[in-house]
Structures are given as C-alpha cells and as structure tokens.
Amino acid sequence: MSTLLKNGLVYIDGELHEEDLLIAGTKIKAIGFGLEADQPDEIIDLKGKLVAPGLVDIHEHYREPGFTYKETIKTGSAGAARGGFTTVCTMPNVDPVPDDVETFKKQVELNQKSSLVHLYQYAAITKDLTSDEVVDMEGLKEAGAFAFSNDGKGIQQAGTMYDAMKLAAKVGLPICEHVQDDSLYHKGVMNAGKRAEELGLPGILGVSESAQVARDLILAQETGVHYHVCHVSTKESVELVRLAKEYGINVTAEAAPHHLLLNEEDINGNNGYYKMNPPLRSVEDQAALIDGLLDGTIDLIATDHAPHSLEEKAGDMRKAAFGIIGNETAFACLYTKFVKSGAMDLELLLDLMSYQPAKLFGLDAGVLAPGKEADIAVFDLDHVETINEDDYLSKGRNTPFTGEEVYGMTALTFVSGKLVYKNKHLAD
Missing domain, CATH: 3.20.20.140 (Metal-dependent hydrolases)
Known part of the structure; x- marks a missing residue:
C-alpha cells in the first residue's frame, strides 16, 4: 500500500517546506515533487496542512x-x-x-x-x-x-x-x-x-x-x-x-x-x-x-x-x-x-x-526522512475546533480544557504507514 500526501507544509530538519510526501508500506519512500510517477494507491490532498514527524x-x-x-x-x-x-x-x-x-x-x-x-x-x-x-x-x-x-x-x-x-x-x-x-x-x-x-x-x-x-x-x-x-x-x-x-x-x-x-x-x-x-x-x-x-x-x-x-x-x-x-x-x-x-x-x-x-532518550522517532518509519502527524493550523468531551478517545475526561476553541487539531495520524486516526471534523 502506498499513499501520497500532496500539498502539505512538511517539517524537515527544523524547517518547513511546501512539498509532497510518499508513504510506501511502513516507510517514507520520498519527499519532494513529481511523486505521482510512482503511481501511489491513494492520493490525499492536504491543502496546506502541516505534515510533522x-x-x-x-x-x-x-x-x-x-x-x-x-x-x-x-x-x-x-x-x-x-x-x-x-x-x-x-x-x-x-x-x-x-x-x-x-x-x-x-x-x-x-x-x-x-x-x-x-x-x-x-x-x-x-x-x-x-x-x-x-x-x-x-x-x-x-x-x-x-x-x-x-x-x-x-x-x-x-x-x-x-x-x-x-x-x-x-x-x-x-x-x-x-x-x-x-x-x-x-x-x-x-x-x-x-x-x-x-x-x-x-x-x-x-x-x-x-x-x-x-x-x-x-x-x-x-x-x-x-x-x-x-x-x-x-x-x-x-x-x-x-x-x-x-x-x-x-x-x-x-x-x-x-x-x-x-x-x-x-x-x-x-x-x-x-x-x-x-x-x-x-x-x-x-x-x-x-x-x-x-x-x-x-x-x-x-x-x-x-x-x-x-x-x-x-x-x-x-x-x-x-x-x-x-x-x-x-x-x-x-x-x-x-x-x-x-x-x-x-x-x-x-x-x-x-x-x-x-x-x-535514544528513540527511533521524531524525524521525517526517506527510509524512516512512516510515523506522521498531519495538523490543521487554519481552522478552529472546539474541544468536545464527546470526541475524546481516552476514557479520561479530567481536564479543564474541554470547551476551549483551538487551532492545530490533528487531521490524520499514520503509524508505520498505517492510518490510525482521521479527524471527522478536519480530515477532508
């Protein structure tokens, strides 16, 4: 399975770049442009969302x-x-x-x-x-x-x-x-x-x-x-x-x-x-x-x-x-x-x-680069979302931040190339 994340703002080596990112299997295959040539199974247009480790x-x-x-x-x-x-x-x-x-x-x-x-x-x-x-x-x-x-x-x-x-x-x-x-x-x-x-x-x-x-x-x-x-x-x-x-x-x-x-x-x-x-x-x-x-x-x-x-x-x-x-x-x-x-x-x-x-702590994480595990978070920095108790996936509800309006909620999360979270409010 391969997935192309297009039109994202990608965080690489301490800097932000307007580039695409290609996931192949569990790894990041490439970061750059013209990656459609690899004929990915899925293309997701991120429309400027932040692509972070x-x-x-x-x-x-x-x-x-x-x-x-x-x-x-x-x-x-x-x-x-x-x-x-x-x-x-x-x-x-x-x-x-x-x-x-x-x-x-x-x-x-x-x-x-x-x-x-x-x-x-x-x-x-x-x-x-x-x-x-x-x-x-x-x-x-x-x-x-x-x-x-x-x-x-x-x-x-x-x-x-x-x-x-x-x-x-x-x-x-x-x-x-x-x-x-x-x-x-x-x-x-x-x-x-x-x-x-x-x-x-x-x-x-x-x-x-x-x-x-x-x-x-x-x-x-x-x-x-x-x-x-x-x-x-x-x-x-x-x-x-x-x-x-x-x-x-x-x-x-x-x-x-x-x-x-x-x-x-x-x-x-x-x-x-x-x-x-x-x-x-x-x-x-x-x-x-x-x-x-x-x-x-x-x-x-x-x-x-x-x-x-x-x-x-x-x-x-x-x-x-x-x-x-x-x-x-x-x-x-x-x-x-x-x-x-x-x-x-x-x-x-x-x-x-x-x-x-x-x-x-010597953990193999925290970096986006070709060959690295495709552990990726996509954040929407432009749209406001209200923190809603009904949306929590944890069993816990013990936070005073419920009801706050915030920017930067997660749109998509990939772990080893697998989509494990999609925000119903922001992903599309």
Whole structure:
C-alpha cells in the first residue's frame, strides 16, 4: 500500500517546506515533487496542512493492568494517536508494577498487543515504587527497558537514589524522577499561596519539589547518570537545572502542557479537575517555565497524561485524585496559546514535542526522512475546533480544557504507514 500526501507544509530538519510526501508500506519512500510517477494507491490532498514527524511523549499513564476502569492501553494509545503522538513512553505505576524481568516482559507483551502507537515501557527504580530496594537494572535493560522511573512517588532516601543512579549509569539508562520530598509535602492539594488560602485548601510547598531537585543534581554530578526531571513546576527548579547544565551535569527536564498553559489563578474554585501533582503554580513559576523552554533549560514537553474516572475527580479537591489528561489536546492547546500569539515559533514547538524527546532518550522517532518509519502527524493550523468531551478517545475526561476553541487539531495520524486516526471534523 502506498499513499501520497500532496500539498502539505512538511517539517524537515527544523524547517518547513511546501512539498509532497510518499508513504510506501511502513516507510517514507520520498519527499519532494513529481511523486505521482510512482503511481501511489491513494492520493490525499492536504491543502496546506502541516505534515510533522509523529509527536513523541515520554510521560503517559495507561493504567493497564490493574486500573482499567481509568484507562486501557487501547484507549490511551487511541487518544495519543488523536493528539498526533506516534511514540509514547508509559510509566510503571500499574498493578503489578514492572519491577522485575518477568513482570516487565509481560507488560511489554501487553503493550505490543494492544497499542495503536509505538510504546516504550519504563521500569521501576525500586521495588513496588515505594521501597528502598533498587531493581535489577541490568536485567530490565536486557528485557527492553529504556529508562527507570517511580513516577508518582518521590524517592525519599538519598542513599537509595545514589545507589539507583550508580546502577543506572553503569547500564547507560536514564533515571526519570518525580521530585517530591514528602516531609515538605504536607498533604496539600494545590499550590501553597494566596489562592489556596482564598479557597481554604491545604497547599503544597514549591520547596517540596526544588529541595529534592537540588539533592538529586548533586547525586547526578557524583554518579554521572543521565538524570531527567519530570514535570518541572517551580521557578527554583528551573534555575537549579539551568545552573546544573552550566556545571556540566548530565541533566534534562520536561514541562507539562498544563503547567505552561495555566497557573493557580486559573483555578475557578474547589474543582477536582484542577488537582494535579505537581500542582498548578504561581504566575511567576509559569513564566519561568516558559522562559526555560525558550532558552533551552527545559529540553522537552511531555503531557503526563493521567486519566481517572469521573467519580475520582468529582467534588472536593481534598478527596479527588491527582491528575489531568492531555495527550489528545496538548499540541493544539500549545499551538493556539504560544504559536498563534507569536510567543514561540512553530518549529520550536515541534522540536520540543518530537525530535528533542526522541534524541535525548535514544528513540527511533521524531524525524521525517526517506527510509524512516512512516510515523506522521498531519495538523490543521487554519481552522478552529472546539474541544468536545464527546470526541475524546481516552476514557479520561479530567481536564479543564474541554470547551476551549483551538487551532492545530490533528487531521490524520499514520503509524508505520498505517492510518490510525482521521479527524471527522478536519480530515477532508
């Protein structure tokens, strides 16, 4: 099967080109003009839509096995495809936790059986995500782990993190840390500050994140490990990462769309849809994250897609689960907020959501070129679409972005040359 994508705006090597792209089987065969001579089986006139490398998300939660009432691999990956993601990395906070070789292999088999997109699996850093027993990192790497994370749980003991970093450095894989010092966390539900006081809700101190970032950066310097900071949310954390890079520490960091798009002032009341971990921070923190993306301190954008049931997110923030979905709307929301306003170049946004995460984590993705896998996202930058709950393919509904009008929704998504998503509103 061959498909010719005609009249698109193709993103290649950091630049946009008005060219055509030919898919043959699972690969990109050619990019250029006059490709009709190959007599493709199908020709799709894109009418100027953006043709981008399939987006790469290194931080999602698919909840299977153990919590399939929240999400499954099939529904989560369908949502990812709708958002233009063709390569996704899933966190290990499922049941059973993939913290040994046998369990990890079973998880990978389940991923491959059920996913619509390419799926890479994190292994846990420690047994059961909460213990101080570091996993068999060498065995897990041989089983296919690309990185280690206890996401959702911060590693509390410095000695445990030091041992984990030494082992990860030895096997040559990253440690991706949910930075949270529980002794400073105080069981809060939103950012500690004036807005929390106005709502009468317990706050989460920013230092609960930045203090552990500081600790881990020193340990990373000592061990030489590739240390990655998940969902950075405070201005202090951004500055620590910036300083660490100046010192030559092997650190990378990600920002989540919700922390870039919202701050604590946007929380409209005691509403569980605004409860996430780390929480929406201050206006100043939000500005620091944006500056960090623009100057290269923060290396990439990752969604932290975290679906929950309606019951788990309803009502009082004190009782609601932490988490927000985002893989279906991330690109469109960010494009509308930052690119349409002129605050960020389209090329930078695409780089942060495709090439950069792939390069930094050694994933074969994020590039359009002849001979490469035909993992392609087509976005409509010119037409507005309302984010409608009825259109979600994820089981999750827990996002405050429902009802927003956005540009840049996905029109088509191809994974290994196969059309896995077509937007009924925008594809024609």
